[in-house]
Amino acid sequence: MLQYHPVVELSTGRVRGVEALVRWQHPERGLVLPPEFIPLAEESRLIVALGEWVLRTAARQASAWNSPGRPLDVAINLSPLQMVASGFADRVCAVLAEVGAPAERIILEVTESALMDRPDAVEALEQLRDAGVRLALDDFGTGYASLSYLRRFPIDIIKIDQSFVSGLGQHPDDDAIVASVVGLAHSTSKSLVAEGVETEDHVLRLRRLGVQSAQGFLWTRPLPAQQVEAWIHAFELRRPPPALSAPVRTPEQGVTAPHGLEAARIHELHATGASLHTIAAALNSEGMRTASGMRWHVSSVAKVAAPGQVRARV
DSSP states (O other): OEEEEEEEETTTOOEEEEEEEEOEEETTTEEEOHHHHHHHHHHTTTHHHHHHHHHHHHHHHHHHTOOTTOOOEEEEEOOHHHHTSTTHHHHHHHHHHHHTOOGGGEEEEEEHHHHHHOGGGHHHHHHHHHTTOEEEEEEETSSOOOTHHHHHSOOOEEEEOHHHHTTTTTOHHHHHHHHHHHHHHHHTTOEEEEOOOOSHHHHHHHHHHTOOEEOOTTTOOOBOHHHHHHHHHHHHHSSOOGGGSOOOOOTTTOOOOOOSHHHHHHHHHHHTTOOHHHHHHHHHHTTOOOTTSOOOOHHHHHHHHSTTOSSOOO
8 A cells, every 4th residue: 555745845834745655554464664575575576566556556646636726746766676677767657648647746766775776777767857757866865875976867856864854953963964965955956855854843943954845753644645635635724824924033043923823723722721731732633733834832832822931831
């Protein structure tokens, strides 16, 4: 089965796309994650057939989501064995045409290690990019690949590995590494997606560094197609319109409180004597989010309910 993990645009809080993730629904063990079965599939070379099924299923879903005014990008992971299979690029283009998926909405993700192991795949990747498909370099910084690969391969998007994102604000080296990747991406006109975002502080730091998009459990876990569709609708319906949201400042300056329905609800609950914990829980249960699309916490509620106060009733 496939599940989809939303990718959120940090400047607006809108969902710009999803990453398709394969899962194995075992009759006895339940949901089995890729690290447990992908190595076996690669060893047996079943990964090529599995990869084509993933491509076809995700592309068909991308076609269904390609509605006027609300299209979604769909990222699909590639195995190194897929990349060098005979006629791989032609097969991808044929599948996209068959299911009616627009090539510009498809993102194929490859890892650094895959490029190192299969440098001969450059021709196939260039053919796909010429057809309109975008290419993302996944787990950037973990594969020890030479930076020359960014020049040699037609990469459009760099995905910052979660191992670096998780250490932001805690390990100076991680902040420095992410800042370097951002500078590299900007200088080579590549987009950025940060993986493994779990806290609002991660979002603030990534925005300050200039990262455009991110995905992580802070927003949601991967979901089946129908569930992620409903989640996106609810997430964006309850997000304050950008015109009503004050700009986000750096962590040192703090975050300016948003205005609109969320602020009105906070003041309403605060007037009844509800604690900040209670208000945050109520907002989250009602599906409301902060101006940056995050879940509410005591600190973010306090900035709206009692701005400027150092100590707040919790």
